[in-house]
Amino acid sequence: MVKNEARRRTIADAGLAVLARDGSRGLTHRAIDALAEVPTGTTSNYFRTRDALIEGLVDRIGERLAPPPEDLRRRAAGTPGPALFADYVRDIVRRLSADRDVTLALFELRLESARRPEVAAVLGAWQRAGFDADVAFNSAAGLPGGRREIALFHYAIDGLLLDRLTTPIDPDTDTDAVIDDLVAGLLR
Secondary structure, three states, X not given: OOOOXXXXXXXXXXXXXXXXXXXXXXXXXXXXXXXXXXXXXXXXHHOOOHHHHHHHHHHHHHHXXXXXXXXXXXXXXXXXXXXXXXXXXXXXXXXXXXXXXXXXXXXXXXXXXXXXHHHHHHHHHHHHHHHHHHHHHHHHOOOOOOHHXXXXXXXXXXXXXXXXXXXXXXOOOOHHHHXXXXXXXXXX
16 A cells, blocks of 8 residues: 555654653554544554654654755855854754654653663664764864764753753753853863
């Protein structure tokens, strides 16, 4: 049977919303069917197993969080330096903050990967590819910092987003100011 890609995306989006709302334990084919408002069994037609579902959700996270090509072109044409790097980091945080369900679902999958090696394998491969792409973009754009600095920014961004999307320790602190301080501290 030929699969409808628009429906597949709708189902994956519903899966991300269920994961964000209910966590890994609430992520079932039936819960996704209900949220996507499709007939019972539709999700299992597209994602036969839980592992196939997880793989599909990880792929959809990548699609939804990818920067638009024009943003990458604009940054690649910019003047290399800490200001451009801060702009790049701000954009990552903006995309992750704007798509709350996707980011919470990603955190849920990361927690699940600590308990299930098969989730760790899928998510780890996706994260390594994304990290390598960030390092390559950084280098090609002439931005400061190498693999170590990019890793440090990933660690910092993960913590910042976990804070902002859950229970902030200091909700009145401006996110852009935090990013500027991180860039200044890590790119001396």
